Amino acid sequence: MQTAAALSFDRITTALQQGRAQEAERMTREYLALAPQDADALLLLGLCLQEQGRSAEAIEPYRQLTQMLPHSAIHWNNLGTVLRGAGQVRDAEDAYRHALRLDPHDYTTAINLGFLFLERGIYPAARDAFLHAHEIDPVSPEARIYAAQMCYALDSRDRAEQLLQPWRSWTDLGDELALELAILMTHFGNAAEGTRIFERLLQENPGNLRAITHLAAMLERVNRLDEARAMLTRLPSPDSIDDPALQQEVIGAHATLAMRESDPAHARAIIEQMVAAQERSARAHTANLWRENNLYFSLAKICDRQGDAEATMRALGKAHERQVEMVRQSLPELLQPDAQPLHTATKWVSAEAFAAWPAYAAPSMLESPIFIVGFPRSGTTMLEQMLDAHPGLQAMDERAFLQVVVERMSAFGYAYPFDLGRLSAAQCEELRDLYWSLTAKVAPRAQGQRLVDKNPLNLLRLPLIKRLFPEAPIILALRHPCDVILSNYMQHFNSNMFAVLCSTLESLAKGYVTAMSFWLQHAQLMQPRMIESRYEDLL
Structure with a gap:
């Protein structure tokens, strides 16, 4: 016969699985009022809060679990995830690293640490974390794709291509992973395969905005400009997009096409809009140096096309400042006074x-x-x-x-x-x-x-x-x-x-x-x- 606790947990779990997170939270809190130190109930409360997007509130139950069971890598990983969701990125990094010290072979924590660095724009650390996840699970397409993405971004194309060698066997990728794979295919000059993946994604979901954006950019690169323009008409106004990363991608696609159509003034206005958004992010301490760096180089190119030498050099100065800061984060020894780049x-x-x-x-x-x-x-x-x-x-x-x-x-x-x-x-x-x-x-x-x-x-x-x-x-x-x-x-x-x-x-x-x-x-x-x-x- 099941105990009362087991029956309660069954009802809570069923409610969560059926999407009734608020009801599951209510039942969990009622149970915790009677047994405040029950680890299973605290875990369920954290899951209920996460399901509702309330990461900041989920910190407390997960932190309690790390105090009650300090040697559990799972609880430290969960704590890192809700800290990350709440924007407490340095504390999240500490929690993930602690989890990996407890269990160096925990794939989930390694991949989560990679995502944390990726979101912060710290690509060298993201690469290392994704490669660690790949070492833990060499078969995982997720680890291979994200590690390849970072290797490519850091000028290790051969390593990136090696990671993607088994890609034809990945027949059941989710939409997000399939999209990242398609983007990498186009970077490696395999536009035909990249196009096929983009088009399949759009057949399955015509409203996949990232697929539309990247397919438009790919069509522009291979000079299929009419098709690129048609793709861009399917996108909403950037101002109506809540996701900052997607918003930047959409604006960037419009700017690239504007440059191709000899409209540098329009392209400059678009890029300056993106720069302003990034500078607001920087003031809010959520800057992505890699994204800022790309934007300032793009702005410099456009200003140069317009013959505005002063603005060109100003943008280049800001771009290089950010590149140097990224080097300081990844390979600070290159900035020593006696360092010789060549x-x-x-x-x-x-x-x-x-x-x-x-x-x-x-x-x-x-x-x-x-x-x-x-x-x-x-x-x-x-x-x-x-x-x-x-x-x-x-x-x-x-x-x-x-x-x-x-x-x-x-x-x-x-x-x-x-x-x-x-x-x-x-x-x-x-x-x-x-x-x-x-x-x-x-x-x-x-x-x-x-x-x-x-x-x-x-x-x-x-x-x-x-x-x-x-x-x-x-x-x-x-x-x-x-x-x-x-x-x-x-x-x-x-x-x-x-x-x-x-x-x-x-x-x-x-x-x-x-x-x-x-x-x-x-x-x-x-x-x-x-x-x-x-x-x-x-x-």
């Missing part, structure tokens, strides 16, 4: 070391990749596109594959670049095989095609190129340094290293000198098979 450029190979490199058999010029290098914003992309138009060449989007090769060299126990001369012929061949296997996955070549590897800062990997592919042709892209520096200052780079490098015009000028000094020294020493291509001559 660390690789400080590692020079001496003439004596180079002369001691043993000669090994290596690929011929025709068997080697064609490398396009140069300081960023020097015209490397234009060169890549020109060469990719040739049927005998296959260009590859920027990938840090030479860095992967350097990491493999480190696994041999050798320091780059100082120990390049210690590599054996077999080790050089292994490193070349690794490079070719990586490139084949993203740029498969037809019979007889040659690979074009465009990555500007492979400028600083000349010693590695010379060791593995001594006959490789290298195209050095050059542009007037003042144009290069200003163009970089105007770019929104996700990389922490580049955020610091581009934070001021002075730091960019120093970085340019550091990189080009490295190149000039090593090019004179190593005499690569190299030609120069000047941006101004190609225009």
Whole structure:
């Protein structure tokens, strides 16, 4: 026979399941009046309050539970969730971290901690939390999708793509996860798959505003402007949208299309509206630095289109301030006075070391990749596109594959670049095989095609190129340094290293000198098979 307590809990649970949260709360409070220390009843009260959106009131019963059962990770996780819902984000973080100390393998807490950081715009910490959740449950699409989202935002595209490899097997994703997957698909250049997911979501729910917004943005990117305009007509006025994140996405879609339609004044008005909303959030201590950063870079681009140099530089200054603050949160060591953003450029190979490199058999010029290098914003992309138009060449989007090769060299126990001369012929061949296997996955070549590897800062990997592919042709892209520096200052780079490098015009000028000094020294020493291509001559 059931006890009175069991019967009460059954009725409360049934009421909750049937959506009668207020009735469930009333019964729970009646029970607690008789048994105020009953843990099950306190848990039910917290659930009743959460179900009604009353997170602040749910804090007390959950806090009582952590005091009564301090070693229960579940109660600490629940406390973190209601603190997060009440806007007490630092206390929520403390509660989640305490739960993970009690149970490091609690998937729910790890994913919740990731969402907390994501909502606060602290992407490096969000990435780490989502990757921890992925380690706990490697099969979970949720952990993989959100970890990939953060890796992509933090300039780790290869890691993001690796996380999404099983995506075709995810056949039962909820709408929100399917939407995030579709957005990532479009970022990775898979517009067709992204479109299919967006369209399926809209077939199932024509009022899915996020799907409409992102499909409109995707259609704009692939120049299907009429369809993009039609999508935007399905959206309500931004002022009528209560969700701040959705409101920003809708406004951003309108601004992007306005820019495409040569209406910078309208686009500027839209972006300034978004900036004002973010500044109000900042005053309310709910600022999202990543969102503000994006907005100010967008505003700078529009002001530049209008020829308003003063407003452009003002917006860029605010954008870089926020980028530096984000670096301070994630990698503060990059802001130390002696930090060198282009660390690789400080590692020079001496003439004596180079002369001691043993000669090994290596690929011929025709068997080697064609490398396009140069300081960023020097015209490397234009060169890549020109060469990719040739049927005998296959260009590859920027990938840090030479860095992967350097990491493999480190696994041999050798320091780059100082120990390049210690590599054996077999080790050089292994490193070349690794490079070719990586490139084949993203740029498969037809019979007889040659690979074009465009990555500007492979400028600083000349010693590695010379060791593995001594006959490789290298195209050095050059542009007037003042144009290069200003163009970089105007770019929104996700990389922490580049955020610091581009934070001021002075730091960019120093970085340019550091990189080009490295190149000039090593090019004179190593005499690569190299030609120069000047941006101004190609225009």
